[in-house]
Amino acid sequence: MSLQDASDSLIDALRARLGEAAIREGTRYHEEPRGRWRGRGPVVAPGSTEEVAEVVRACAEAKVGIVPYGGGTGLVGGQIAPEGAVPLVLSLERMGAIRTVYPEENVMVVEAGCILAEVQAAAEAEGRLFPLSLASEGSARIGGLLATNAGGINVLRWGNARALCLGIEAVMADGTVIDTLTRLRKDNTGYDIRDLIVGSEGTLAIITAAALKLVPRPAQVGTAALVVPSPEAALTLLALAHRLSGETLTAFELIHRQGPDFLSEVGPEVTRPFAEVPEWMVLAEVGLPEGGAPEEMLTRLFEAAAEEGLVSDGVIASSEGQRQALWTLRESIPEANKRIGAIASHDIALPLSEVAGFIAEAPGRLAEVAEGLRINCFGHLGDGNLHYNLFPPKGQRREAYKEQALALSRIVHDLAHERGGTISAEHGIGRLKVQDLARYGDKGKLAAMAAIKTALDPHGLLNPGAILPGK
Numbered sequence: 001m002s003l004q005d006a007s008d009s010l011i012d013a014l015r016a017r018l019g020e021a022a023i024r025e026g027t028r029y030h031e032e033p034r035g036r037w038r039g040r041g042p043v044v045a046p047g048s049t050e051e052v053a054e055v056v057r058a059c060a061e062a063k064v065g066i067v068p069y070g071g072g073t074g075l076v077g078g079q080i081a082p083e084g085a086v087p088l089v090l091s092l093e094r095m096g097a098i099r100t101v102y103p104e105e106n107v108m109v110v111e112a113g114c115i116l117a118e119v120q121a122a123a124e125a126e127g128r129l130f131p132l133s134l135a136s137e138g139s140a141r142i143g144g145l146l147a148t149n150a151g152g153i154n155v156l157r158w159g160n161a162r163a164l165c166l167g168i169e170a171v172m173a174d175g176t177v178i179d180t181l182t183r184l185r186k187d188n189t190g191y192d193i194r195d196l197i198v199g200s201e202g203t204l205a206i207i208t209a210a211a212l213k214l215v216p217r218p219a220q221v222g223t224a225a226l227v228v229p230s231p232e233a234a235l236t237l238l239a240l241a242h243r244l245s246g247e248t249l250t251a252f253e254l255i256h257r258q259g260p261d262f263l264s265e266v267g268p269e270v271t272r273p274f275a276e277v278p279e280w281m282v283l284a285e286v287g288l289p290e291g292g293a294p295e296e297m298l299t300r301l302f303e304a305a306a307e308e309g310l311v312s313d314g315v316i317a318s319s320e321g322q323r324q325a326l327w328t329l330r331e332s333i334p335e336a337n338k339r340i341g342a343i344a345s346h347d348i349a350l351p352l353s354e355v356a357g358f359i360a361e362a363p364g365r366l367a368e369v370a371e372g373l374r375i376n377c378f379g380h381l382g383d384g385n386l387h388y389n390l391f392p393p394k395g396q397r398r399e400a401y402k403e404q405a406l407a408l409s410r411i412v413h414d415l416a417h418e419r420g421g422t423i424s425a426e427h428g429i430g431r432l433k434v435q436d437l438a439r440y441g442d443k444g445k446l447a448a449m450a451a452i453k454t455a456l457d458p459h460g461l462l463n464p465g466a467i468l469p470g471k
Contacts, residue, residue, distance in 0.1 A: 001459045003085040004063045010088070014058060017043070021094070029069055029089050030286045032080055033316040034338075034345070039080025041067065045091040049169060049177060049208040050181050051320055052090070056206065056461075057175035059088055062147050065464040066090050068202035069116065070144025073136040075347070076430030078148065078201045078466050087246070087464065092143045095208060098122050106167060106214040107183045112143025112207050119212070119321050128214040131158040135331045143207045149199035149318045151426030153251045153330075156382035157287075160426070165211045170197050171204035173457035181211045196452070200430050202463040203395070204456050216251075218287030223323040226302065227278040227313040231274070231356040234282050234381060237301075237310045238352070245286050252382035253283040253330055257390075259378050262336035266396075270332050271325040284383065333378055337389055343397040344409045346388040348416040349425035355384060358419055366390065372374025372405050385425040389411055413440065429467045437467065 015023050022045050028159070030039035042282045046052045059066050065087040081087045095113035102108070105127040110119055116137040125128040132145065134152035144150075150161045158164065167182035180194055197205045228234045234254055241249050260277045263270055274281075284301070286294050298316045305311040317323035337345070350358055359377060366373055374391040386432050390408055392398050401408075403428045411438060438446065446468075451470055453460075464470040 001063060003065045003087075003460065003464060004066045004171065005086040006042050006088045007062070007122040007346065010058065010062050010064060011044070013414050014044055014055060014150060017058075018046060020049070022046055024091060030080060031072070031199045032077055033073060033075060037077055037080055037082040037084055039067070039089070041081065041087045041089045043069070043089040043091055045081060045094045046074075046095045049095075049171065050156065052095075052171045052206055052208050053175045053177050055088070055090060055286050056171050056173065060174060060461055062460070064088050065461055066206070067463055068092070068143070068147065070112070070141035070147070071136065073140045074148060075345075076145065076424070076432040078428055078430030081128055081145070081431075081463075081465060084470055086464060092208070093142060100267055101126055102183065103128055103214070103390075105183055106216070107215055108182055108212045109183075109209065110140065110212060111209045112146075114142045116140050116142065116145060122215070123214050124217070125215055126263045130164070130166055130212060135334055142210055142212075146198045146207050146210055147200065148428040149382075149426075151380065151385065153253065153380060155380060155385070155426075156252055157247065157250045158196075158215065162195060165194060165198055165210050166213055167211040168194050168197060168207050169209040170177045170207045170347060172205050172281055173461050174458070176207065177208075180210060183211055195213045199428075201430065201466050203453060204462065206462070215221065216289070218248075220288040220291040221250075221285065221315065221323070222288070222298050223283065223285045223326050224298045224302065224314055224316045225273040226282050226284060226305070226311045227274065227325050228280050228282055228311055229309075229381055230280060230349055230391050231359045233310045234280060235352060235356060236308070237282060237305050237348075238382060239306070240310065241301055243306065245297055248286045248288050248292075248297075249382070250287045251283065251285040254378060254381035254386075255281050255283065255330065255333070257373075258335065258374055258376040259333040262340050263329070263332060266336055267455075268332045268335055273329070274313060278313070281325055291362040296367065302436045326340060330378075333376070337376060337391075340391050342386065343390045343392060343401045344405045344412070345390075345397045346409065346412045346416075346423075347385070347425050347427040348388055348412065348421055348423060349383070349385045350383050350394045350416060350419055350421035354419040354421065355381065356388065358386075358415060358421070362388070362412060362415055365415060366408055369407050369411065370401060382419075431465055434465070434467065436467060438469075
């Protein structure tokens, strides 16, 4: 079935059914953070799950594709459709209620339009923690975070978004509502539809609500920036940190000097932990229960690491302000990257034992295509996720490398694949990496994915062109 353009008559009919408040205007619904594409299509924002189902049924009848829209923070173009028939953009922004909190059960039930920071604040009010944390938490919405199986800085201890979800409510391509908002930790009753829909980027169903896992809030948190001589040393330090801190190690970030250098060049202005920017450093954080002493634990880590030659300097935050300053440096790096202008950006993951080898090998292979590139390699070393971004030499613009960009990305992805890694660690596939998935994905898995898509969305209405090629 060929999809049709979203028509004025369809929007008029939805306006009559849902009210004027459901019809939205504005260019932001057709933009994405990196400015690669512009989307199209009228925007409808239902106010309830039944209204979402009504919109889906109307689109199915009119043969109009639907692009779900959360906070618009996705980096692979999953939230916009620049090509094909003009879709209807379905925004979840009006569905922002926190339905119920069960602090004794460590469970919270929220609607898909809830902003992550609001969920975190509601958990904190109950003395709990919702541990999903990332740079866009002030605008990213729960539905989109689950749809992309988002990661962030705390995956090392608490896992990706999928691991923090007990159940979902979702609308299928025919308008059927699936309600699996269970608060159960065990439920072995057939196929796990939740885990199938989480991470499907809106191509199998539209998530409208979720039951989320909370955890006890760590009573004491400690953060340290540690100078390491190399990625190999950082990996050995990671193993040492696990040995000394056990399951209390919350985050372990790797930062190459290119990130702080970019911050000096274009901002934002941040506080530097060291007078001279080190070639490599890690940002480590532990979260302890009542009675714990995180500064003592991090001091022991530093001393043990120094004895083994793994660290040469370090700063342990002695106040919340100092801790926030360390994290501000880390979380400001993507903004500096944006201001510089990347030729190509990559969200890869590798087995931990392959990370150092990848970092050592990649520059030489890239230099065969373009010499003098500035490489900003940073990310969540604790779970093997690197953001490996390529920039022109100082004084040059990325546009000069437009012809080489695809070849450069191919080198990065080929090398990650050769070493047992993945081309997408936490950002998803969206529209940016559809061809990459076809190139590197397991053929049996891709066939199974296509079969599932056909079974659950036979007419290709939901987010057409994302993950798999559109019909």
